[in-house]
Amino acid sequence: MNPSPADPARGGPVEMRILVWEPPRVFERDWRQGIVEDGVVRYEEVAPAYAG
Incomplete structure (x- = not known):
């Protein structure tokens, strides 16, 4: 997917991509x-492992 640039008020520009x-x-995602x-x-959502 294409990078998504953002320019937050603090910290400067950020570039993010969805990886999965x-x-x-x-x-x-990465940034x-x-x-x-x-x-x-x-x-990642996983099913709980119940012991019992």
Whole structure:
């Protein structure tokens, strides 16, 4: 997918891309911002593991 630029008031410009999109269970994105290291965030819903 195409990068999505943002320009927040504090911290300068941010560029984000969606890396994985598998609704409703997985969403992963990256970001690039000059004041911090590049990063990736992944949200993944999993079934709870019940012991019993």
